[in-house]
Each structure stands twice: as structure tokens, then as C-alpha cells.
Amino acid sequence: MTVVHPNLEQTKAKMRATDVSVYYGDKKAIDNVSIDIPEKYVTAFIGPSGCGKSTFLRTLNRMNDTIPIARVEGTIELDGEDVYASGMDVVQLRARVGMVFQKPNPFPKSIYDNIAYGPRIHGLAERKDEIDAIVEKSLTRAGLWEEVKDRLADSGTALSGGQQQRLCIARAIAVDPEVILMDEPCSALDPIATAKIEELIADLSGRYAIVIVTHSMQQAARVSQRTAFFHLGKMVEYGRTSDIFTNPLEQRTQDYITGRYG
Ligand SMILES: Nc1ncnc2c1ncn2[C@@H]1O[C@H](COP(=O)(O)OP(=O)(O)OP(=O)(O)O)[C@@H](O)[C@H]1O
Numbered sequence: 001m002t003v004v005h006p007n008l009e010q011t012k013a014k015m016r017a018t019d020v021s022v023y024y025g026d027k028k029a030i031d032n033v034s035i036d037i038p039e040k041y042v043t044a045f046i047g048p049s050g051c052g053k054s055t056f057l058r059t060l061n062r063m064n065d066t067i068p069i070a071r072v073e074g075t076i077e078l079d080g081e082d083v084y085a086s087g088m089d090v091v092q093l094r095a096r097v098g099m100v101f102q103k104p105n106p107f108p109k110s111i112y113d114n115i116a117y118g119p120r121i122h123g124l125a126e127r128k129d130e131i132d133a134i135v136e137k138s139l140t141r142a143g144l145w146e147e148v149k150d151r152l153a154d155s156g157t158a159l160s161g162g163q164q165q166r167l168c169i170a171r172a173i174a175v176d177p178e179v180i181l182m183d184e185p186c187s188a189l190d191p192i193a194t195a196k197i198e199e200l201i202a203d204l205s206g207r208y209a210i211v212i213v214t215h216s217m218q219q220a221a222r223v224s225q226r227t228a229f230f231h232l233g234k235m236v237e238y239g240r241t242s243d244i245f246t247n248p249l250e251q252r253t254q255d256y257i258t259g260r261y262g
Helices: 053-059 090-096 111-121 128-141 161-174 191-204 217-223 241-246 251-257
Strands: 013-024 027-038 042-046 070-078 097-100 179-183 209-213 226-231 234-240
Touching (some): 027 053, 027 070, 027 234, 053 070, 053 209, 097 161, 111 128, 111 161, 128 161, 161 179, 161 191, 191 209, 209 217, 217 241, 234 241
Parallel strands (some): 042 226, 097 179
Antiparallel strands (some): 013 070
């Protein structure tokens, strides 16, 4: 059972997970997790290594489909629609629920094409001027436009690590997502690049539902309004970020945030 803080105000759920369990073969990695992911907020998933944070994050846009031995039970909804329904178009789902990974993974293409690719294949724009506008808007929103506007034809892989990660965020934004999942997006970055990504997350919250997996409690405290603490595949506690860090209700949460394990 998850302890949910009683003072949580009602917010509209953008995504809802109900009784979700995930298995890798016979091994249960996520055990009966239910959570509402609120619209326009940043939700952080924290917990010790191996507790299942990334596994659970990946259920939200069916990234686990790419792992043959992974099996998901329970229900995940996006605006009330069953994400695992047989008629669900997974490509479309992953545009609506975008993902940014631990290691920046730009396509080996130009900066321009990294952004233009998604809108083109999703039919969001056809004319060059429309695509140009999406490229500029997405890069601006990701805080990268000023740095790259004079070299859009250069390869995305030639950027610094932090710039590459902002390019990947711009790429996710370009297809007009509703939710952005971030799996330890700063773990490969230095402190300055990390600070830029954190600023960017703050700018983007309010516009998208964002879910971030992080090993850094300081980062969770800085960027999120909601925090879920995971331990051994279970979601132990969920509440406002400030409450989770100052007034945890569960001993296991208290032990983790005070550094007794992790
Ligand atoms: N592809 C996979 N095949 C088999 N087992 C896996 C796979 N991915 C993860 N697991 C197992 O599932 C459990 C949860 O792993 P997961 O990566 O979700 O945890 P995590 O909390 O994100 O960890 P970390 O913080 O170290 O990234 C672990 O026991 C892990 O070994």
C-alpha cells in the first residue's frame, strides 16, 4: 500500500496508473503501483538503485514493449484512454508521451533535422516555412536557439553533452507532447549543464506534465512539486515534494532522505 499524503489538493490527472505490476520473466520489478500524474506539474520518482523507478517510468509510454521479457499488468490511462489497448498506435503514443534518456541520444543528423524529423513523420507540418517555425520554436523553448541558430546544418552529435540533452528535449517538444518523461536526464552532465536543464524543466512545467526519475534528492526538491518514493518495486509514499522531504510519513522514506541507505 502506498501512503498518499492527505493534504494533496485535487488536480486533473493527465495520466493514471492503476494496480500496475511489471515482470521481467518471473521476476516482479514493480508491485501494484497506482498513481495519478497531474497535468502541468513536475512529478519526481526517487528511490534507491534498482527499486524500479525507470521500469515504472517506461510503462507510461510503453517503452517496456521493446524488452521482450517485460510484461505489464494493470491499467495505464492517458486522458482516460487505455495506453495498452490493442488499437493504441504506439508511435503516436510516444509522440504524446515523449521521453528524454539518461544519455543524450541525438540522431546522427543535422541540428535542424533532429527537430524537423518528428513533425514531418507525424504530418504536423509539410511546408518548409512551417517546419522552420517549429524548429525555431522548439529550440527556443528548450533554451538552445541562441546557441545554435547560426549552425543548424551542423551535426547534432557535435554539440556538447548539455546542448545535446537540450536538443533531445527540443526534439520531444517539436511533436507537441502532452507528457514528457525524463529518465535521469542530468546524470551524464556537469553541474553547469545540469543547472541549465533544471532551469529548462522549471520553464516547461506548467505547459506539460513532466515526470523525472532522479538519483538526486536535491534535484527532486528543486524541480518537482510532487514526489513518489519507490523501494523494492513498491511505491511507498507519495505527496507534495516539500512534504516528502520535510515531513515524510513512512520510516523507509525518512531513512532514504536522511541518507541511511541509497
Ligand atoms: N531489461 C531488463 N531485464 C531484466 N531485468 C531488468 C531489466 N531492467 C531492469 N531490470 C531489473 O528490474 C529491477 C528494477 O530496475 P530499474 O532499472 O527499473 O530500477 P531503477 O530504480 O531505475 O534503478 P537505477 O536507479 O539503478 O537506474 C532491477 O532489479 C533490475 O535489475
